[in-house]
Amino acid sequence: MYTQRPLAYAPTPYSYTPNPTLSATINLDEEVKLASSSTERDLYESLAEIYSIIVTLDGLEKAYIKDVVTEAEYTETCTRLLKQYKSSLGDDAVANEFVDLETFKRTWGLECPRATERLRIGLPATVEQASHSVPSTNMGAAATGPAGGASGSLILTATENFITFLDALKLNMVSKDALHPLLSEVIQSVNKVTDRDFENRGKIIQWLIALNQMRATEELSEEQARELAFDIESAPGYCCFQNPATMISADNDEPLHVLDLPQIYTKPSGTDLLKALELLAIKPRGFSHSGHEAVKTRAVQPAGVTQYLTSIISSSLAWLDSDELREVVWDTTAARLSERSGRTAMPSMSRLFAIPTPSGEEFTLTLHEPSLTADNLGMKTWVSSYLLSRRLSELVDSTPQLVPAAATAPNTSGILRALELGAGTGLVGLSFAALRGGSATIHLTDLPEIVPNLAHNVVLNAELLGKTSANITTGVLDWSVPPEPLPSQEERYDLILAADPLYSPKHPKWLVDTVAQWLSRGLNARVITEMPLRDAYLPQRQEFRQRMEDIGLAVVEEGEEIGYDDWESADGGALEMVIGLLTLAAIPTVTGVALGVNEQKKANERREDARRMANFNIDVECPGETQEADVLNGKRIVLRDEKVYIDDPDPSKRDVSSHTSKAFYIEYPEPEETKHLKRGRGLPSTVRDNPPLLNWIYVDVDTYELKYGNRSTSMHHLVGPYDWSDDEKYITLEGRSAFYAVEEEDGQWAVYFDLDGDELEGIFEEDGMLDCAFAPILLKRTMVPESESLQ
16 A cells, blocks of 8 residues: 655665664763772872872963962972972882873873973972072172171071081982982072072082982982082082071171071080170169160070070080180070079179269269079169169259258258168169269168178279269168167268168168167258058058157158069069159157147057057858858958959868958058049958968949959059948948848859949849849958967
């Protein structure tokens, strides 16, 4: 019915006819494996890495030529790629398959001419040709040495690399894997010192290329090793680096590194060592108003200095010429180590002090300070002495009628007689003598062990004192030993000076007794003292003022200033101190009802103050029968972490180590900026027993917590007036006993004060503490036995 249509194409010999018997199943999603084993796979992966390194390196070279990358970026990347290349070929199987660079390139169709050249040389172009990012240094002649622009630490590093490489050759380390890294370090360290070419530099590069093309296990022949050593030793860079004296840069503005100094292994001369040690000398901080002036002749970075000094101490210094020179070097090094061990460990020294004159000019005093030993604090010049000395020119002229007292017969010569107590190194007395010249005499006194150095300092300044016709003497005066017989009227003094005289509980009585014995009875007699307002010595200062009033002296002038002592604070900075200046005038002996009544009032006030200064612990009473009362009653006020807490009276039963408060009442010493507040009595407490330290208990006006701190910390908070209740049993603040115990998150009970009179509701709501347990408490005074009281 149907006829078959002819095919539209003719069959060919290549026509495909499926054969069911030969069919195969092919999964198009199946991974085609290029390797039949893990070893073969690792091999091809390593070859692929090498391929990518070559391509990347070629691109990096092009980028560097076009200035697309910086020298630093190029050097870092190129160095890393070269290391990766060498690391890849470290495998024997990879190296055998690789054969060599040209074979590898032909096999895989690579060109990469720039990468080929870089791999042949084995160094970045910046190393091969020297980078231009380092200071230029003239290396043209060995005699000139490295120029001052190069850091001494870089020069030292280059020297060490030269020496290390030569030592390797001498030890017959002549294989490629031993020498190539060392020689690379040599050329790279030289490039950091100078960007100039120098003789034999090209030879060093050629040796690097030759080593780079050797197999790792190949070795230089004996002849090649000798030739290489000759080329290295002939390099002018090595010759000039050998001189350690050139390591100290001439640029005085740039801090030195310890490696800039002559190193012991180079066997420097004694002169070079002493010069380096002079650079490391540290002097105490000065007493300037900043307290931060330079204390070194040349800045040397502190890192590694102690190790450098100990290396000198431990060395035999056998190459030095004599035992005497070695001893000088060791002694000087020991002094430098002592200077780094704190102010008390510093060796003896001489210091210069500039003192102003009324005309605005200055003169300079030289004072010798021996090493501080035992408790001889008079061997040190204190900031109070410095400040008082600088104010003498105005003080002596401004203090009313400071002239020889008419009542001090028979002194009719018109010459002012002055006495310095506790003169120490003599700064105040010497300044006074130089300022007053022939118009005054002054006698400098101290303890027997202090006076020899005091007399020595007078001799040191003899030329200055001679120019001003000063009349100055020194002698021993022990405040604790009354003079026998008592001084006559002719032997007494119109003016007594004392700087920082109180540093013991016994000093107020001794000092005032001495003043009473030696001060003239004239209307114009004066006592001038300057002392740090240390919180720890507040009772001594208060006692000193009271005793001075007792012997008939009144304050004529007083004030405060800021000084910086040469002790360091906890953070290593200058120690700021508030210094109080006090001038007292003598009151002649008179009689009369008015004076008697006035003295009786003062005596009553002193007795009242003495009662309030009695020491007491602070115990807690919690009124009512509550859960809080069961916990708090019988507990005691303790101090820790700058805050007031409640804990067990027995320190051994406390969970957290704390100090038991030992408090008393005393007038709060208002600084100038808060004197208008007149806040009355404060509540100082011991915060440490050994050595003793006092702080003020105050209410933080932001958190209402009771805290403790020194005056500068407490002055802007509520510090008083503290007092006692009518029955003298409980502590009050602002006339109220509004103290609360508050249980904080850690379970510890802290003390708060209700400043707002709302039972702490406002501050608790503000601080999110409404869920805290709290209870009103009374702070009860429990008197401390006299044997345990502060003296």
